[in-house]
Amino acid sequence: MSKTDGRSSRWNEHRRIRREELVGAALDALRTAGPDFSVDDVARAAGVSKTVIYRYFGDKDELIDAVLERISTEVLLPRLLGELALERADDRAQLHAVIAAFVQLIEEEPALYRFAYAQAGRSGRADLVAATENQVAQALGTLMTERLAAAGRPTGAAMTWAYGVVGMVQLTAHWWSGTRAVSAAELTDQLTDLAHGGLATLLPPLPG
Known part of the structure; x- marks a missing residue:
């Protein structure tokens, strides 16, 4: 050289x-x-x-994009995808852990959360919210697909269910971040009950 x-x-x-x-x-x-x-x-x-x-x-826009990238790669995704990757005893425990991680993040990093959502959908801006939702939904959909395939069931609806769960959790948590209508623990339990209650009728039971 x-x-x-x-x-x-x-x-x-x-x-x-x-x-x-x-x-x-x-x-x-x-x-x-x-x-x-x-x-x-x-x-x-x-x-x-x-x-x-x-x-x-x-300019400041370039700095903001770099900040959004840091939040995504070092704060949001490692925590959420890490919880999804861990094996747990049942589906409810899995959903509860991921939802709890998201709610806890809102509590621990309120400024980062508000900033990320303030940038969502702005023209010309890297959309951290959409990118994070997509990656989490894809990971959840992959798990559902594997479960269905292992049981010999059709897998075509797995991604629809996954995006439905992620969208439900995200919108409800965003509402909660501004209202704090219930405690964080109650919110996590309520969302888990709703998500698991629907999925339990659709997914095959875990083996064993």
Whole structure:
């Protein structure tokens, strides 16, 4: 490798690391200042000037997209997909664990949750909400498909059921985040009862 190539590689790695640090500062600013945080808030959190921020991000929209990506890959998906991947004694326990994880996330990271949903559906913006819902629904649908196939049952409805469950949980949890009409534990139990009550009539029983 030439000296020029070596310097370029080091600069690219430095730039990547610096961007990651600034995204971390943006998350700190988001938690402190709320969903409408400014670039000034990020600069203060990072201990740099706004000029430095714009050296690594073309504009605030680019910074917001990077923040959404971080929330998706390091906060939302690992928790939800991780719960889906764990084997449990029965379907109700599986649904309860995933729903509980989502509700707990709303409680633990209210600013991140409000920010993510404030960006949903905006033109030209990476839609974190839709992307997360799709990945969780696809994972749930895959589990349902495997269950049905193992029982020799048609699998065509698995994805419909999976997206129905995810949509139900997401919309209800979003309503709850603003009303807190019941406790988090009650919400989780109520959603689990509704989801499991419907699926229990459709899915074959677990073996054993």
